[in-house]
Amino acid sequence: MxxxxxxxxxxxxxxxxxxxxxxxxxxxxxxxxxxxxxxxxxxxxxxxxxxxxxxxxxxxxxxxxxxxxxxxxxxxxxxxxxxxxxxxxxxxxxxxxxxxxxxxxxxxxxxxxxxxxxxxxxxxxxxxxxxxxxxxxxxxxxxxxWTDRPQPSPARMTVHDDAHAGVASAAKRAAIADWLAEQRADAVVLTALDSIAWALNVRGGDVAHTPVALGYAIVAADGTTDLFVAPGKVDDALRQHLGNAVRIHDRQAFAGALGRYDGQRIAADPERAVAAIHEALAAGGARVLPLRDPVVLAKALKNPAEVAGHRAASIRDGAALSRFLRWIEREGPKGGETELSAAARLLAFREETGLLRDTSFSTISATGAHGAIPHYHVTEASNARIAPGQLFLIDSGGQYADGTTDVTRVMPIGAPTEEMRDRFTRVLKGHIAIATAIFPDGTPGAQIDGFARRPLWEAGLDFGHGTGHGIGSYLAVHEGPQRIAAPNYPGGASLEPLRAGMMLSNEPGYYKAGEYGIRIENLLLTIPVTIPGGDPERPMLGFETLTFAPIERTLIDPALLTQVELSWLNAYHAEVVARIGPVLDGEDRAWLESKCSPVS
Structure with a gap:
């Protein structure tokens, strides 16, 4: 056994x-x-x-x-x-x-x-x-x-500077209070860790790769808040930041506090607040309002400071990734590197920025057959040698105080096969279709998911995951409520209307079990689009690409791309050079310029 x-x-x-x-x-x-x-x-x-x-x-x-x-x-x-x-x-x-x-x-x-x-x-x-x-x-x-079960993290809750947050916590709590008034509710229970972090402009270190702290918050109709957190997580700087309008309690007191709302209308998210919370509120005589956490949408609509921060984070992160891609292209065919050593090298490039707080998830460093596992996690036991003839997939991201990144690139180790080039180019066509999509304001992500799949469908192929997820601002790498996903894929249909200010990933892929995997991922910002001659009563949206790193040209079959797609690719690569080039020096910059030269 x-x-x-x-x-x-x-x-x-x-x-x-x-x-x-x-x-x-x-x-x-x-x-x-x-x-x-x-x-x-x-x-x-x-x-x-x-x-x-x-x-x-x-x-x-x-x-x-x-x-x-x-x-x-x-x-x-x-x-x-x-x-x-x-x-x-x-x-x-x-x-x-x-x-x-x-x-x-x-x-x-x-x-x-x-x-x-x-x-x-x-x-x-x-x-x-x-x-x-x-x-x-x-x-x-x-x-x-579970006799050796780890204890919850003792990490401190920390202040997230208003310059990065863009809006002070008091203003966010006032907006929650306005929402409570609209709902005729006395309070709302916040249980999602990233909602609490966003609303209070705090961060933490209790979950690997996600800068949140374990705790609960109850925001009252006047905006005052009860925060339940382990006492050891709180210091004077945090108390000063939160101010007198936020009352701090021991996390262990939370369950008991839920019984103190007899006769009051208390909002609790049915998807994010667990059954025990709903039951405790009801048992205490509260009328539970099953409403979505009001922070969820507010957090998804990035403010100008968050957008500017993400742009800055994307430049330094893209430069680090570009340096890594040059390194793997040079070292991979020699046969001396492994999935773990590659992940460590990319981490080192990011750490050299001097601003990396953490990776935004466990890096997916996958060569050959491991690339066909979309969420592969390399361990000492599974660690594979990178060898010629393989495709190497690297899906990674960084946590910086000004933004969270997530990007996937694929590099051939040696010369790729024609099949690899065909599949990669079809994935690229789908990626471009999402990047250039224009759609009415309020369109759900489910309606554009098929744009990414059509080039694969035309060859009798598909991929078994959604095309895009939301992303936080120095928060969770997967953030709702927006997604790009159709009903018959993991997570189900994304019916949340897309709105200006939402960030999403664009990551179609293709996976050949036992052989290789392909995924091309950039992050996008949803923006208003003005179309000359369009109906002024029907506002339209599109996407601005936020991620900058070269897309491997030796994997592209130009014959499969339309002129419009070639134009997008070349314009994208020109922007990569314009944005990332100034951050790189010498051979790294020369390599980038070569990788981003026009494809015809």
Whole structure:
């Protein structure tokens, strides 16, 4: 038996002591975060799966792990098929699987601090239909057997300067108060860590790659706020920044505080505030208003300071990436580098800027077949040598005080095949289609997702993930509510209307299992577009590309590009030289100019 087999057996034994037949284990924390601290990595500890999205369900005779198309290959490499059944989502749901697998009389446990109200309702209804019961646990059973479970991070909460934030916290809280007045609500519970960070102009170090601090906030109708955070995270500078209008409490007092709103109307986001919070508010006599966190949209609409900061961060980050691309082109074919050494070299280039705070996620440094795993995570065990004949994919980003970056490039190690060039060029055509898209204000991302796929569809090909995600301002690398994604891909359709000021990624790809992966990713700013002769009553939007680094010319088949696409590519590369060139010196600059010379 493996360690993970032993852990599964231990969990089943622990469940028996609680009178439970099963347990649902999501990959999240008490804040419904996408990326979580080590203390909340229960799914990885139990199964070995290291992806960033997934859920497990354990029953007495069977166990399943639910993953989307980004992790089809990865889950089979990391999770033992002898212990676990692999279940694809969104084709199948946890609730639907429970309805088929659970037996009458069984009690299935769930942690109410790790599930939304909707998730709980769906599972409860499915189990009730077969005579089984969903049971809330007082303490997570995994924690009882995870003997070396990490403690939550002790990192301090820090001040995010108003010069980078663009708007003072007091003004943000006043805007939340105005929203509460519109909703006739007495207060709103903020549970998403990036919402709290944005609203209070604070940052932290509790989650790897995402500068947030563990805590909760309740904003009242007058804008005053109760912040619940571990006492050790607070210092005098933070107290002075927050001022008297923000009352600071121990994080442990949060659950009890939810019972003090008898007769009041309290807003709580049904997607971001866990079931335990909704239940505690209701139990205390509050009327819970299931409304979206008001910070979500406000945070997505970047203000001028945030946009200017991102532009500055993109220049230094693009220069670091360009230096790395030159290095990998030179060193990769020699056979002495690996995925880990390449990731370390790119990190070193970023650190040489003197302004890097962290990477914005674990760098995806993937050569050959590993590139076909969209969210591949290199480890000492999986680390592969970079060798001639492969495609090397590097998806990475930096966290700077003035902006968060995310960019993907692909480099051939030696000469690429004609198939590689064909696939790369089709991905590039899709990338250009998104970059040049013009659409009515309010169009949801789902409606433009197909623009990126058409060149691949025409060859009978596709990619199994969304085309774009929102991004934070020195915050989460994946930020909602906007996305570019159609219904039949992971995460479902993105129906959020696109608005000026939203930032998104543009990252179509192609993945040939067992051989190589391709993805071209830049970040975009949604901007108003004026079209001569257009209907003045129908405002239009388009995108400004924010990321600058060369797109590998030896992988491009110019015969597949239209004249319009060639013009875009050459104009983009000219701008790369104009923006990045002045930051580079000597051979690095000469290399950049050569890489960005016109393609015809």
């Amino acid at each position: 493996t360690d993970h087999s032993d852990r599964l057996a231990a969990l089943r034994a622990e469940l028996v002591t609680h009178g439970l037949a099963g347990l649902v284990v999501p990959l999240t924390d008490e804040h419904m975060s996408e990326y979580v601290g080590g203390y909340a990595q229960r799914l990885a500890w139990l199964t070995g799966f290291e992806g960033s999205a997934g859920t497990a369900v354990v029953l007495p005779e069977t166990a399943a792990i639910f993953i989307d198309g980004r992790y089809t290959i990865q889950v089979r490499e990391q999770v033992d098929a002898g212990d676990w059944t692999y279940v694809d989502v969104p084709q199948h749901s946890v609730a639907g699987w429970l309805a088929r697998q659970a037996k009458a009389g069984q009690r299935i446990g769930y942690d109410p601090w790790l599930h939304t109200v909707g998730q709980v309702a769906a599972m409860r209804a499915a189990l009730a239909d077969v005579g089984a019961e969903l049971v809330a646990v007082d303490a997570n059973p995994i924690d009882a057997i």
